[in-house]
Amino acid sequence: MNSSRRPTPADRHTPVLIVGGGGSGLTASLVLSDLGIGSLLVERHPSTSVQPKAHILNARTMEIFAHHKVADDIYREGAPQENCGAMVWLSSLGGDEPYDRKVLHRADAYGGGALAGRYAQASAYRHANLGQRWLEPLLRRHAEERAPGSLLFHHELTDLTEDDDGVTATVLDRTCGRSFQVRAAYVIAADGGKTVGRLRSIPMLGTPTFMEWINLHVRADFSPFIPYDDAVVNRVSSLSEDGTLEHCGVVPMGPRNWGRFSEEWTLMFSRPPGDRDAAGLDDETIVKMVRRTLKLSDDHAMEVQSISRWPVEGTVAERFRSGRVFLVGDAAHRHPPSGALGLNTGVQDAHNLAWKLAYVIDGLAGPCLLDSYEAERRPVAQRVVERALFSLFNQIAFTSGTAVVPGARPEWNRAQMTALFSDTPDGETRRAVLREYFDTNRITTAHLGLEMGYDYADAGFVGDDRTARPQPDPLGLTLVQSARPGSRLPHSWLRHGQQRLSTHQLQAAAGSFLLVAGAGGAAWLSAARKLSEARGVPVTAHAVGADGGPVDADGTWTRLRGHDEDGAVLVRPDGYVAMRWLSGCAQPADALDAALDAALAREPGGSAPTDE
Structure with a gap:
């Protein structure tokens, strides 16, 4: 950055340039519009996400969306309340072993069931459940209604310079291949860390990639295998032929019917980074692996819509502000999806920042108010990342309660799973012990204090x-x-x-x-x-x-x-x-x-x- 450089003439001018058209960027756009501040959003992809991705919106996020008149649409397009109340762990979807197609555990989750009263005391709004594949077009529609012509998809930021009076961005129109200059007072980086953090040399601190996550978006009828209609997430932990427990999330995504009758699903599983079974796997092999983990027969219809691979890390940006540039969402913090904290934290980042930018731009606040964004939100992000990492490994650790031992002979592990479901005093004891393990998972599914208890006093x-x-x-x-x-x-x-x-x-x-x-x-x-x-x-x-x-x-x-x-x-x-x-x-x-x-x-x- 050269702060003394004279800015080059720009093709477009805007108070705020938003880089990234995901949940955080779209939220920033519509909130700024409601505050009377113009913005220009550029997104390198031609459309909003084609992947379901994150789907649980907590009550604090819904308070924000309600204040900006989008909550009703989200509730209407998302899952009905009766389909959003539990997390369920299953031993498999199919299979014929004594331990197959069993319910390992069921817990009220995200304000459902017995949690409803406690959550209702904390907020007028309940959780919503709507995957980003459907949420982002909804947010885009609202944002474009409030700022016509100000959301440019298939446009990519390629360069960014800053001087005493603002920033100059070079934006590539990927449709025609032409670049143009944008002049802005401030930049919101909501690009998932793809470009802006690199251009500003902002390192990510914490736990680097430690696993590769693979998501499949599929159309299938899983209703014969899913025992409950109110599970937000079904987690399958099945015993493979070699005696190891393999895990796969089975998440209903609607979009017309919900619960076990959903037409579309996200299937989630992971592999160690660098392993030959990680990101280099071809699509056909991935589908076979998922079928094996779920123990689905080859003739059960499952239409794969898309497959995505992404590295899982637990990192926080060293700083959330660099001059006139501010990082929000995944550009500022990245972690596994445990606890449904990622998208929610990103929306809340954008909301915290937008009103401060508006007051400074309007001359009603001192520029130092913008320092409060990092001071308030970075500790929140750090706490979220720490909890998401801990929750992920805590979920994996529950397998200790099954007595299945990694590396043990397959015969031993099959015997342990069989004993777990036996109708004997020993089986009752094993199931009671397993419930004790599962009970610790409430830090992932019932963390109301974590969702809303942030304190900015410090x-x-x-x-x-x-x-x-x-x-x-x-x-x-x-x-x-x-x-x-x-x-x-x-x-x-x-x-x-x-x-x-x-x-x-x-x-x-x-x-x-x-x-x-x-x-x-x-x-x-x-x-x-x-x-x-x-x-x-x-x-x-x-x-x-x-x-x-x-x-x-x-x-x-x-x-x-x-x-x-x-x-x-x-x-x-x-x-x-x-x-x-x-x-x-x-x-x-x-x-x-x-x-x-x-x-x-x-x-x-x-x-x-x-x-x-």
Whole structure:
């Protein structure tokens, strides 16, 4: 990078250039549009993903999509709620051995079954289940409606330079072979690490490729082999002829029927890197291996739509920001799919970054606010990568409970699997022990605290109300909701007129701050109104319990908010608490103004410094 270089004349100008048209990039595009910021998205492929890929969208992600008016479409096109409640482990789909076609374990998963009540207390939104093959066109449709002509597929970034005033990108139109220049103030790299990270020399730190993942997208009727209709994922662990346990995920993908009657499926299995059975396998051999693992007969129809191979690693970018360039999604963090954390984290990256870019571009925030993106999101990514790696190996380790030993004689291992399902006291003991192993897998399927419990207080861009931080659950299973600065706004149902609203539905529009005061909060509301007009920062304000305000009918919000009737909570546009006042103060306008200055990295008094 040469910061003194004069920029070359550009063919197109845009405030934000988005590189990559997957889930993270498309989310960035539509969120920026809702915030009134123009963007240009370039994607090197001619279309959105042809692979089903990630499919579970957690409640925090659905809160974001609801705020940007796409959640209803996702729920409508995705799996019905009754088909999204469990994870099931099977010994095979076919086969005739005593241990074939058995249920090894079944667990409620991702807010389903017995988990539903706990998840409903945390969010107004449930998980969704829609593979990226169908999700990405939906997001693209919304993004293009909001920014016509601003999404360029089959266009590839080939070069990127930066100067004092912005960035100049060289983009290749892969359809006609012509290159052109794009001038932008900022770049969002949502390209999975394919180009931008390399151009900016940003290394990935952590565990490099340790296995090759192979996904098959198939059309088949598996309904005779799948015992449950609500399994989000079926995991097959079958004993092969040589006595080893082989694993394969069998994931229903709809798209019209769901559960065991899905028409399309993703089959997932892995191989060690560099092994002769890894990425170099031809398609025919892969199909034979999958059939063998599932113990499907050769005459059972299975139409292969596509096969993808990708390296599995556990890495985090050394930095999420390089000058005017910001990394999101797989460009910033990569890990195995265990726990369904990848796409969700990428969407949340884009959401965290977009409102900050919008405020800086509009001159309402100081440029240093953009430093908060890495400060807040990189620790989240690090935690996600660590958990995904641990979850993957924990899932594999459950086989210890079967008494099948790698390297043992096939006869021994077949005897262990037979004994596991025997109708004897020994069999009952073995199955009880196996359940103990499987129970640890709840760190993968029931990690509500991990999905929503992130805390940004340590990043330094929120206020401090001098209260103690709630002790997090080390397993990440439980969520302690808190209105402490840095925490996600707690969910609670309120009654406002004839409407039943979640606290997350109180913000009037994208990009607005939210002030929620107690019944004695008239002075806070007046201060919010005057400051919003004077500073140009939109603030939606409510006094819960006051005349005309929302009503806390069941007392949940009063319990969670942590302040008295004269106090208040200020919430950022991304739904995280910027400041909390435990009680009233003599000068609420001054207190609110100072909190907005801190949240927006402004000089005291509301000015936004321009010297970055």
